Amino acid sequence: xxxxxxxxxxxxxxxxxxxxxxxxxxxxxxxxxxxxxxxxxxxxxxxxxxxxxxxxxxxxxxxxxxxxxxxxxxxxxxxxxxxxxxxxxxxxxxxxxxxxxxxxxxxxxxxxxxxxxxxxxxxxxxxxxxxxxxxxxxxxxxxxxxxxxxxxxxxxxxxxxxxxxxxxxxxxxxxxxxxxxxxxxxxxxxxxxxxxxxxxxxxxxxxxxxxxxxxxxxxxxxxxxxxxxxxxxxxxxxxxxxxxxxxxxxxxxxxxxxxxxxxxxxxxxxxxxxxxxxxxxxxxxxxxxxxxxxxxxxxxxxxxxxxxxxxxxxxxxxxxxxxxxxxxxxxxxxxxxxxxxxxxxx
Amino acid sequence: xxxxxxxxxxxxxxxxxxxxxxxxxxxxxxxxxxxxxxxxxxxxxxxxxxxxxxxxxxxxxxxxxxxxxxxxxxxxxxxxxxxxxxxxxxxxxxxxxxxxxxxxxxxxxxxxxxxxxxxxxxxxxxxxxxxxxxxxxxxxxxxxxxxxxxxxxxxxxxxxxxxxxxxxxxxxxxxxxxxxxxxxxxxxxxxxxxxxxxxxxxxxxxxxxxxxxxxxxxxxxxxxxxxxxxxxxxxxxxxxxxxxxxxxxxxxxxxxxxxxxxxxxxxxxxxxxxxxxxxxxxxxxxxxxxxxxxxxxxxxxxxxxxxxxxxxxxxxxxxxxxxxxxxxxxxxxxxxxxxxxxxxxxxxxxxxxxxxxxxxxxxxxxxxxxxxxxxxxxxxxx
Ligand SMILES: Cc1cc2nc3c(=O)[nH]c(=O)nc-3n(C[C@H](O)[C@H](O)[C@H](O)COP(=O)(O)OP(=O)(O)OC[C@H]3O[C@@H](n4cnc5c(N)ncnc54)[C@H](O)[C@@H]3O)c2cc1C
Ligand code: SF4
Ligand code: SF4
Ligand code: SF4
Ligand code: SF4
Numbered sequence: 028x029x030x031x032x033x034x035x036x037x038x039x040x041x042x043x044x045x046x047x048x049x050x051x052x053x054x055x056x057x058x059x060x061x062x063x064x065x066x067x068x069x070x071x072x073x074x075x076x077x078x079x080x081x082x083x084x085x086x087x088x089x090x091x092x093x094x095x096x097x098x099x100x101x102x103x104x105x106x107x108x109x110x111x112x113x114x115x116x117x118x119x120x121x122x123x124x125x126x127x128x129x130x131x132x133x134x135x136x137x138x139x140x141x142x143x144x145x146x147x148x149x150x151x152x153x154x155x156x157x158x159x160x161x162x163x164x165x166x167x168x169x170x171x172x173x174x175x176x177x178x179x180x181x182x183x184x185x186x187x188x189x190x191x192x193x194x195x196x197x198x199x200x201x202x203x204x205x206x207x208x209x210x211x212x213x214x215x216x217x218x219x220x221x222x223x224x225x226x227x228x229x230x231x232x233x234x235x236x237x238x239x240x241x242x243x244x245x246x247x248x249x250x251x252x253x254x255x256x257x258x259x260x261x262x263x264x265x266x267x268x269x270x271x272x273x274x275x276x277x278x279x280x281x282x283x284x285x286x287x288x289x290x291x292x293x294x295x296x297x298x299x300x301x302x303x304x305x306x307x308x309x310x311x312x313x314x315x316x317x318x319x320x321x322x323x324x325x326x327x328x329x330x331x332x333x334x335x336x337x338x339x340x341x342x343x344x345x346x347x348x349x350x351x352x353x354x355x356x357x358x359x360x361x362x363x364x365x366x367x368x369x370x371x372x373x
Numbered sequence: 374x375x376x377x378x379x380x381x382x383x384x385x386x387x388x389x390x391x392x393x394x395x396x397x398x399x400x401x402x403x404x405x406x407x408x409x410x411x412x413x414x415x416x417x418x419x420x421x422x423x424x425x426x427x428x429x430x431x432x433x434x435x436x437x438x439x440x441x442x443x444x445x446x447x448x449x450x451x452x453x454x455x456x457x458x459x460x461x462x463x464x465x466x467x468x469x470x471x472x473x474x475x476x477x478x479x480x481x482x483x484x485x486x487x488x489x490x491x492x493x494x495x496x497x498x499x500x501x502x503x504x505x506x507x508x509x510x511x512x513x514x515x516x517x518x519x520x521x522x523x524x525x526x527x528x529x530x531x532x533x534x535x536x537x538x539x540x541x542x543x544x545x546x547x548x549x550x551x552x553x554x555x556x557x558x559x560x561x562x563x564x565x566x567x568x569x570x571x572x573x574x575x576x577x578x579x580x581x582x583x584x585x586x587x588x589x590x591x592x593x594x595x596x597x598x599x600x601x602x603x604x605x606x607x608x609x610x611x612x613x614x615x616x617x618x619x620x621x622x623x624x625x626x627x628x629x630x631x632x633x634x635x636x637x638x639x640x641x642x643x644x645x646x647x648x649x650x651x652x653x654x655x656x657x658x659x660x661x662x663x664x665x666x667x668x669x670x671x672x673x674x675x676x677x678x679x680x681x682x683x684x685x686x687x688x689x690x691x692x693x694x695x696x697x698x699x700x701x702x703x704x705x706x707x708x709x710x711x712x713x714x715x716x717x718x719x720x721x722x723x724x725x726x727x728x729x730x731x732x733x734x735x736x737x738x739x740x741x742x743x744x745x746x747x748x749x750x751x752x753x754x755x
Contacts, residue, residue: 048665048666048669051669051672052665052668052669052672053672088632088633198546198552200556205552205553205556206547206548206549206552207546207547207548207551207552208548209547209548236544237541237542237543237544237545237546238543239543239545239546240513240543240545241515241516241519241545241650242515242516242649242650242651243515243618243620243622243624243649243650245512245513246619246620248513248543260567260585283585320549322548322549324548324549330654330657330658330661331658346547346548346549347548351633352633354633355633355634355658355659355662356658356662358634358661358662358665358666359658359659359661359662359665361665362393362661362662362664362665362668363661365397365665365668366396366397369397
C-alpha cells in the first residue's frame with residue numbers, strides 16, 4: 028500500500044508492535060515518542076525467572092521488537108517528540124510534529140494512539156504509609172530495583188516476613204477507581220515466588236481480594252500456594268510503624284477466619300500498584316476528539332476503533348494489559364487500521 | 374506465491390479468523406471436524422466440514438495438508454496455517470465430586486430452560502425460588518466461563534425474578550466489562566459469597582453449599598463450565614509438529630522464541646481459545662491479530678530466509694538425528710545429497726537459533742549468513 032502513512036503516538040511496546048505490523052505490510056509509519064527512548068513502561072519490568080526457570084512474565088518480549096523496529100526502513104522513529112493540532116482533512120489527518128520546540132506540519136491517513144499508562148501513585152492510599160515508612164515500597168519500585176541491580180538485591184537475612192498488598196489504587200469503586208489493573212496479581216505472585224526461592228527463610232504473605240488467574244495463568248498461583256506462600260482474603264486497613272521494632276511495619280487486618288482484627292509485623296511491605304490512565308489522557312482525547320470511558324481510558328466500541336473513524340487505540344491507553352496482551356491488542360489495532368486504509372484508499 | 378491460508382477448527386474462533394482473512398482477500402480453506410458454522414458466502418472460501426487432517430508436509434509458503442473427509446480424500450496446498458480449533462467443555466458428570474441430581478445443572482441446560490416457554494421449562498415455579506451459580510467449584514474458572522456464567526445469572530434473575538446467588542473463590546474481573554457486570558448484579562440484589570473447600574450437599578430439600586460466612590441453601594445449583602483443551606489437540610500438534618503447553622493448550626513455551634500468537638514453526642499461527650482463555654471479545658481480537666500476522670507473511674512477493682541460518686555439512690553428518698530432535702522449529706529433515714543421505718535444514722523454516730549446531734556431536738552444522746539472491750533460494754526449494 029504505497030503513499031500511505033500512519034502516525035502512531037507512543038513508542039511503548041504497543042506502539043512498537045503496531046508499527047512493526049503495519050510496516051511489514053508495506054505501510055509507512057511515523058512513530059512518535061515523547062521520551063528520548065523507546066520502550067515506555069516495559070523498561071522497568073524485571074526478569075522473574077526462578078532459579079533460572081522462566082516464569083513467563085513477558086519481560087523479554089520487548090528487546091527484540093525494539094531492535095526490529097529500529098531496523099525497519101518503513102518506520103521513522105521520532106524521539107523526544109509529540110504531536111499537536113490533529114485535524115481531519117478529508118480522508119487524511121493533518122498534524123504538527125513537535126521535536127524540541129521545532130514544529131513540522133505533517134499528514135497521515137490514520138492515527139493510532141498507544142500512549143500507555145501512568146503508574147498508580149501509592150500515596151493516594153494514605154493509610155498504607157508509602158513515602159513515610161521506609162519498609163513500604165511499591166511493586167514498581169521492586170521491579171525497577173531488580174531490573175537495575177539484579178536478582179540478588181533483596182537477598183538478605185533480615186527479611187524474615189514480607190507482605191504484598193494487592194489492589195492498591197485499583198478496584199476501589201468509592202474512589203471511582205473501579206477498574207482492575209490486570210497485571211499486579213501476575214507480577215506480585217511471580218515476585219513473591221522469586222523472593223521465596225532466593226531466600227527460603229523468608230515467610231511471604233499476600234493480602235488480596237481475588238487473585239486474577241484468567242488467561243492460562245493459574246499455574247503460577249497454584250505453585251505459589253504449594254511453595255507455602257500464604258494468601259489472606261481481605262486487604263489490611265492500615266500499615267503503621269511497629270511499636271516493638273521501629274524497622275518493622277505493623278499491618279492491621281480483618282481475619283475472616285476468626286472475624287477479629289489482627290496485627291502482624293513485617294520487615295518489608297510491597298504495595299501492588301497497577302495501571303491508571305495517563306495524567307494527560309484527557310488532553311490527548313481532546314486533541315484527537317475521541318471519547319474516554321468512565322475511568323479515563325480511551326473508549327473503544329469494537330476492539331481498537333475509537334469514536335472517530337481512522338483513529339485507533341492500542342495497548343494500555345485503552346485498558347490495562349500485560350506485555351503479551353498489549354502486543355496482541357496492538358496487532359489487532361494494526362489490523363483494524365490496515366482494513367480502514369484499504370477501504371479508504373483507491 | 375500461493376496465497377491460500379488453511380484454517381483448522383470448526384469453532385466460533387475459526388469463524389472470526391475466516392472473516393478477517395476474507396476481508397483481506399486471501400483464499401481460505403476451512404477445515405473442521407464437525408459441521409462448520411455459517412460463514413459469509415465468498416469465492417475465496419472453500420469449506421471442508423467433517424474433515425480431519427491426516428498428514429502435513431512442506432514448510433512455510435508451501436504446506437500440503439491431506440484430509441480424510443469421507444467419502445473422498447482431499448489435499449490442500451496452503452502458504453500458512455492458522456490453528457483455531459477452540460476448546461471443549463467437560464460434561465457435568467465427568468467429575469464424580471459433583472453430585473448427580475436433578476437439582477444440579479450445567480449452565481447450558483439452564484440457558485435452554487430459560488429460553489424455553491414457561492410450561493415446558495421443566496422447573497416448577499416453586500423450584501425457582503433460589504438459584505445458586507457456582508464458579509471455581511472444582512478448579513478456578515477462566516474468563517470465558519466467568520463471563521458466560523455471570524451473564525446467565527443476571528439473565529435468570531431478570532427472567533424468572535427469583536433469588537440468585539453467586540459462589541466463587543477468586544472472582545475474575547477486568548478493567549470494565551466484568552467490573553460493571555458484577556456491580557450491576559450486586560445492585561439488583563444478587564449476592565456473592567466466597568466458597569469454602571467443602572463440596573456441595575444435595576438432597577430432596579435442596580442444595581447446601583458452605584461459604585465463608587456460613588451455609589447457603591438453594592433450590593438449584595448451576596455449575597460454571599469446566600473448560601479443557603480439545604482432546605484432539607495433541608494429535609493435531611503432532612501432525613503439525615508444533616508445541617503444546619504443559620496444560621495441553623497450544624503455545625510455545627520456549628522463552629527465547631515465545632511470540633504471542635505464533636507457533637514454534639514458521640507459517641503456523643494460533644488463534645482463539647485453543648491457546649488462550651478469553652471471552653468472545655478477546656477471541657475476536659485474537660482472530661484479528663492472527664490475520665494481521667499472516668498478512669505480514671503473505672504480503673511479501675517472495676519468502677526470504679532469516680539473515681543467519683544453519684547449514685549441514687553433508688559429508689560430516691553421521692545421521693544421528695540429534696538436530697532433527699533438538700530443532701525447536703521443526704526445520705531439519707533427512708534428505709538425499711546425491712548418493713548420501715544426511716540432515717538438511719529447510720532454509721525458509723529455520724530461525725537461525727543455533728540449537729542444532731550447538732548439539733551436533735560431530736560439529737557438522739555451521740551457521741551461515743545468506744547472500745544468495747532470493748529467486749535462487751526459492752528455486753532450490755521447489
Ligand atoms: C508495576 C508494574 C509491573 C508490571 N509487570 C509486568 C510484567 O511482569 N509482565 C507484563 O507482561 N507486564 C507487566 N506490566 C505491564 C506492562 O508494563 C504494560 O503491559 C506495558 O508497559 C504496556 O505497554 P504500552 O505500550 O501500552 O504502554 P507504555 O509502556 O506506557 O508506553 C507508552 C509510551 O507512549 C509514550 N507517550 C505517552 N504519551 C505520549 C504523547 N502524548 N506523545 C508521545 N509519546 C507519548 C510514553 O512515553 C511511553 O513510552 C507491569 C506494569 C506495572 C505497572
Ligand atoms: S523476563 Fe520473564 S519471560 Fe523473560 S525469561 Fe525472565 S521470567 Fe521468563
Ligand atoms: S490484578 Fe489483582 S492486584 Fe491488580 S487490581 Fe486486579 S485484582 Fe487487584
Ligand atoms: S538454527 Fe538449527 S535448531 Fe535453530 S531453527 Fe535453524 S535448524 Fe532449527
Ligand atoms: S546432529 Fe549432526 S551428525 Fe547428527 S544428524 Fe544432525 S547434522 Fe548429522
